[in-house]
Amino acid sequence: MLVVQKYGGTSVGDCERILNVAKRVSETKQKGHGVVVVVSAMSGETDKLLGYTKFFSRLPNLRESDMVLSAGERVTSALLAIALEELGFKAISLSGRAAGIITDDSHTKARIEYIDVARLNALLAKDYIVVVAGFQGVTKEGEVTTLGRGGSDLSAVALAGALGADLCEIYTDVDGVYTTDPRIEPNAKKIDKISYDEMLELASMGAKVLLNRSVEMAKKLNVNLVTRNSFNYNEGTLITKEQEIMEHPIVSGIALDKNQARVSICNVEDRPGIAAEIFGALSEANVNVDMIVQTIGRDGKTDLDFTIPEVELENAKRVLKSFEGSVESIDYDKDIAKVSIVGVGMKSHSGVASKAFRALAEDNINIMMISTSEIKISMIIRLKYAELAIRTLHSVYELDK
């Protein structure tokens, strides 16, 4: 079996921890598996380097920033190789360049274009444990690039895909993906298996362990992804194809997103193209619109409700100023939360939504907006009810069982 393992910043936070990682890696190797390891920078290191660049400029040159930021992973990868060799294993570190990771030239947020795995395969064939510096690649012209937030996960998934690895294990300091946030609902259970699509919908919970970017790539490349804890030996959560999971629960998890704001535009002219104008302007300003609800028009007017990330609120206000003349009012509301019920099983089960509505009604929680997809029901409620709603829904769908 060929396994790609990725260890994050806290897992390689100091030399002791790197040694611990070396031991884990060697255990996998000793089981007879081929192992490629992807490492992040020691925790705090990338922030320190980023701080240096910001000392000189609010907007430091991106090519140079990549040169600075890529240093941390190079160090950890070589240190891990040294540690593995000291444990008696054949190990070698590779920078993004040496690992053949070719990206576009969008410095500080580059996209992997392809991976030339010739050298990696040659080293694996010679029984080497190959340690790859995560988060980085080079352009076709040989310029160093970095992959942006969650970049090391992306390196691991892309390598697993290119190498046809059987498993890509992402090690962090949590056990895996939970049915909901355990800090809100102590009875939350770790999920053993979940489909890519469910994982993507659980993003707000998953963000702590995996960014959507990595899950999307894993889905595209058919990579079996496991998130595990590097500080214990608990089984993690396998994220895989829907078909690989024998029995789907109706609901897999309850997600919470408190960082949303609602925009309510009243009495918009109900003519073709007005929504396109508004959302076009927001999109141009890089404001991501999430849920949209448009009420049925009366008297040639309509109401438009939508949510945006809270951090984009000021940006959105600026954009929407130009529409103030042609609408009755624009209200902004930060005091909301988005609660989502996620499950592939919903596709074949009816009554999932009504069960949620009823349960929240019994708690006197008013639902302000609803949107549904095949595998998700999202509801906007008052922020103060967020935790209560999570606990209620978690219990209604028996996720604690």
Add this chain to the structure above:
Amino acid sequence: MLVVQKYGGTSVGDCERILNVAKRVSETKQKGHGVVVVVSAMSGETDKLLGYTKFFSRLPNLRESDMVLSAGERVTSALLAIALEELGFKAISLSGRAAGIITDDSHTKARIEYIDVARLNALLAKDYIVVVAGFQGVTKEGEVTTLGRGGSDLSAVALAGALGADLCEIYTDVDGVYTTDPRIEPNAKKIDKISYDEMLELASMGAKVLLNRSVEMAKKLNVNLVTRNSFNYNEGTLITKEQEIMEHPIVSGIALDKNQARVSICNVEDRPGIAAEIFGALSEANVNVDMIVQTIGRDGKTDLDFTIPEVELENAKRVLKSFEGSVESIDYDKDIAKVSIVGVGMKSHSGVASKAFRALAEDNINIMMISTSEIKISMIIRLKYAELAIRTLHSVYELDK
């Protein structure tokens, strides 16, 4: 004019200092010169990284060590490029690889084989200030190497040679080379110009500003070398060809080396090959023998006195144990110092040595060993007289004038 400037660890010790370096570099650029800058890692950084590698192994893998150790210079070079760009200059950082520095594969102490300056020249032609990460290169196969102690100086000198630069300025935290150690003789004067050969002989003083390795390369490549202080605007010391210096003082400087030990072997069998056997054995054990004095043989026996670096003493004792049977006695003496008078002008002046002998005699300082070369007179004396001897000789040759 094309200038290569090299800034050491203390000169780029933190972001403030890097900004200071950027200002100095930009001043040179604004005078209309082409500028290539070579930087070390921020002071302390390389030791920190070295410490990491030693955590895992007493003898960490050398290839991996180079991957770790080369990180520091990459960071500083890119930070300086960011700072220069912020000051309004076109600047770009290059790793050793990108700068075309090709070395042999002696990891952690690689030798530069050649420099492919095509990219550097192209960037200079486009008016870029090029910032090169010092201390590193790559093998022909593309593996990262580092150049060992003083490696960044070496990068600078080699680049200056390959580019045919008019000047190679080495910036440190001292003003230049002095007629002797100013901590011993406060009247020591900064030397304005000195020949490569004198500089090499003054090694024990020069070590603080320049390693012999760099001076030797500068001599070989005909590079005009200047050592200057990055914290002030004083003129430094120019190290150049003997012919370039119009008027030579008879004596340029007085050097002191306290880290020598003397080995005295009494009544060695005076037959051909015995000295070769002894020095051969020492050389095999990597003990560098410096001064050697062999007395004229009597009764088929001879005495052999020589000096070695004090750190090699235990090593030498181990080696010489096997000769104990065939000699009368072997004495070891750490309580000595080597004082050297250096000057190209000696070649054409007689009486330089006798002046020294007389002066030391007047101070009741006994000379235990003497060796001379065309431009140097070295004497071994008791350690306790070292400072007195330095001050006396400095004054006798009027170096304070």
